Amino acid sequence: MTISLMQTPHVTDLLARASGLDQPGGDARLKRIVGRIVADICRTVEEFDVTPSEFWTAVGYLTRLGQANEGGLLVAGLGIEHFLDLMLDAREQAAGLAGGTPRTIEGPLWVPGAPLCKGEARLDQDPEAGEVLFMEGQVRDIEGRPVAGAIVDVWHANTKGGYSHFDPSQSRYNLRRRIETDAEGRYRFRSILPSGYGCPPEGPTQQLLDRMGRHGRRPAHIHFFVTAPGFRKLTTQINIEGDEYLHDDFAFATRDGLIPPVVHHDDPAEINARGLNEPFATIAFDFVLNREAADLPGVEVARAHAEAA
Ligand code: BEZ
Numbered sequence: 001m002t003i004s005l006m007q008t009p010h011v012t013d014l015l016a017r018a019s020g021l022d023q024p025g026g027d028a029r030l031k032r033i034v035g036r037i038v039a040d041i042c043r044t045v046e047e048f049d050v051t052p053s054e055f056w057t058a059v060g061y062l063t064r065l066g067q068a069n070e071g072g073l074l075v076a077g078l079g080i081e082h083f084l085d086l087m088l089d090a091r092e093q094a095a096g097l098a099g100g101t102p103r104t105i106e107g108p109l110w111v112p113g114a115p116l117c118k119g120e121a122r123l124d125q126d127p128e129a130g131e132v133l134f135m136e137g138q139v140r141d142i143e144g145r146p147v148a149g150a151i152v153d154v155w156h157a158n159t160k161g162g163y164s165h166f167d168p169s170q171s172r173y174n175l176r177r178r179i180e181t182d183a184e185g186r187y188r189f190r191s192i193l194p195s196g197y198g199c200p201p202e203g204p205t206q207q208l209l210d211r212m213g214r215h216g217r218r219p220a221h222i223h224f225f226v227t228a229p230g231f232r233k234l235t236t237q238i239n240i241e242g243d244e245y246l247h248d249d250f251a252f253a254t255r256d257g258l259i260p261p262v263v264h265h266d267d268p269a270e271i272n273a274r275g276l277n278e279p280f281a282t283i284a285f286d287f288v289l290n291r292e293a294a295d296l297p298g299v300e301v302a303r304a305h306a307e308a309a
């Protein structure tokens, strides 16, 4: 027997009252959004014949998700953070903005206040047996002019896929720096090639992914916020080519234009010239920023972040 209550006067009245739509006070936009979400939940219960036990299991799940501070993980894993990028891309395009380095998700693992360095930095402060990476490039505007004094805020995982602050085995701000570009708009840093991140195996995000037959792995990547006065903030990542999850990111963040070549150097003369004993890798990557303008959609995201350690 198909039961349909959604269109009955009793339920439409219930939904309107539950979201305050019958009241003059409150925030009109918020009331409409809450009303839509509540109605979508009720519609889902009706359509899939969700039992009370299933429903309360879901409520318990969300409670545990919050307790484990994994909301940002699940949102990325369900593709919603990527969808927000697609929406912003489309809004920019509709406003006539084109070009610039593609954006991609921030993820939940940035920490404010990384040490600020001029022109260059070394990110790997904790000793690790990883392949040394030298990365460098230029920040430019859309006309190709260098942007001096831009801040390249860079963060990435270690060789085990862990991020300082969230991984207690790492020191404060390991693999995190802010680099101010020089007069030619250039930045460079030394670090180690990261490994891909994986969701905590016992956490609620991985638990749900398991039930959906999905993995919770990301390809190796390096995150950036690039900011400069008068320019739109760029939130992006580069991926390390060759990673088995390069085009199978559980967070859907891999995008064309964000997979630069990684050059591996094993020539003894080059190794020696860098003051190293082992082969190393280099990546060259330039960032292109768009100018800020009043009629463009905002790119500054109000989002709760972990407190700096
Ligand atoms: C990350 O940047 O590593 C990340 C992004 C989304 C979800 C989990 C991790």
Ligand code: FE
Residues within 6 Å of the ligand: 107, 109, 156, 157, 197, 221, 223
């Ligand atoms: Fe990451």
